[in-house]
Each structure stands twice: as structure tokens, then as C-alpha cells.
Amino acid sequence: MPADGPYEILDDRFRTERCANGDSRLEVLHDGCRWAEGPLYLPAWRQLIWSDIPNDRILRWDEATGTVGVFRTPAGHSNGNTLDRQGRLVTCEQGNRRVTRTEPDGTVTVLADRYAGKRLNSPNDSVVRSDGTIWFSDPDFGITSDYEGHRAESEIGGCNVYRIDPATGDVHLAADGFEGPNGVILSPDEQRLYVSDSRTARIHMFDIREDGTLSDEKVFAEGQGNVHFDNIRFDDEGRLWAAALDDSVHCYHPDGTLIGRLRVPEPVSNIAFGGPKNNRLFITATTSLYSLVMSVTGAPRL
Helix, strand or coil: CCEECCEEECCCHHHHCCCCCCCCCCEEEECCCCCEEEEEEECCCCEEEEEECCCCEEEEEECCCCCEEEEECCCCCEEEEEECCCCCEEEEECCCCEEEEECCCCCEEEEECEECCEECCCCCCEEECCCCCEEEEECCCCCCCCCCCCCCCCCCCCEEEEEECCCCCCEEEEEEEECCEEEEEECCCCCEEEEEECCCCEEEEEEECCCCCEEEEEEEEECCCCCCCCCEEEECCCCEEEECECCCEEEECCCCCEEEEECCCCCECEEEEECCCCCEEEEEECCEEEEEECCCCECCCC
């Protein structure tokens, strides 16, 4: 079906479920980054932060004024950002090869920098469950060159997903066998973990056992052509939205069908829902930060 503004309808459910009834054009909020990733909306301050990885900084956009400033630099070549259930910032620092938490007083606590005594590769994205459990992906993107981190050999020898135990702080191997694990997200009911693998163009789905271990791995979606999935987000109807790099933003029905796309002028890295109603999609794409106020609402902020 033809594209209507930024919306491309591939399945009639994209239309009937009113996924294409928002703004008729993308809004450019900022440009001039080298490679933008990690958007995170901060409801209490009505601000969005995001990472400009090669420039080693986290930027901040203010919703009330539209101004942009530097939130943190140097930033450890940070990538993904999220909030824990206490509203504290959790950041994956590719250059420093660690996952950190920013405390209310601004100090930084290291949550994970090693597994089994070996340095992590370059943590990429994380998600926090309501009980404080953190899962994070650890590809080698930040150690393959000096562009997004610091070139180095992998001490672990693989690209995995890990779990941080909220009670002990211990780092456990959650899932392996990936080529480039990237975006991680929990299903809205917290019963499943979804992981995108950029190098295989697949989104994997795992059941979560009561003890936090994973089971019953399945492939939820597989990209075709020039598709390399980055981060992923849910809306409140259970549809999965995926940053698909050179192919813009994909929307998957809960049954795994690709029902529509959002076209973006630049290769897309990451997405995040935000705004007062959680219906504004923020998109980091190469050099720019875009937004689109949608008729779709992001999954509830827990």
C-alpha cells in the first residue's frame, strides 16, 4: 500500500487500529550529532536525553522551551539509557565497558563491569523489571574500533545478554549465542524478554522463569533485505515497534506480523515513547533527533 506521510501501511490492521492517525510529518528537534542513540524521556522534568556516542556526550532536549544542551560529557561513550523504578538513570557505557546508575545526588554507581572476572565488551541497552532486576545486552560494537568506544580484544569471547540480581548485584549470563545483541525490552506484563540481534536481523523472545532465568527461546520477527534491528519498544496495545536502521521504524502486531512502517529521512538507531501522554515517539536517526505525536500510546510507565 502507498505511504501516507511518514506512515507506510503494509497490513490493513495498521490502518484499522489507528496506527497512522497522528502527525502528518516528522518534526526535527535537533541535528548535528555524529551518531545519535539512547533516547529516554524524563517525565518529571519534561525532558528527553539521548547519547551522541562518537562525540562522547549525552544531550538534553527541553520540551517546554525546545532548547538543547549537554547533559553529560565525557559520558563513557554511552549508548542506551533507561530509568529504574526509583527514577534513577541507568546507562550502558560502551567506552567504559560498564552499566552505571546515576544517584539522586549525581554520583555514579557501577552496577556491572565484569562477568566471571572478565571485562564486559561494550554494554549497549538495558531494561529494568519492577523488582529491580536488570537485563542488558553486551555486543562488541564499542571495542571493534575507536569510533564508538576504545578498540580492544574481547575478554569474554562472545556477545551475550546478562542479568543483574537486584538483591546481590551479581551478574549472571542470561542468554548467549548472539552475533550482535542490541535492544532489550520486557513485555508489558513482564513475562517475556525480547532481544534484537542486529547482525542476524532477528528479534528473539524468551519466557522469564520465576527466578529470572530465561527459557523457551523463539524468533518473534526476522528482517528482510537491508534490515538490521536496533532497539525495540512496546505500545499499550502490545504492538512492538523496532528501530530497523536503514529501513526506518517497523511496527509488528502481537502475532509477529509486520503491519506498517514509519519512514524517516536518515537511518534509524533508536526510538522511545514520551511526552505528557506517552504518545510522542522520539526517534534518533544518524545525526538527528526527530519526533512524531501519534495516535498510538506507549506501554505504561511502571
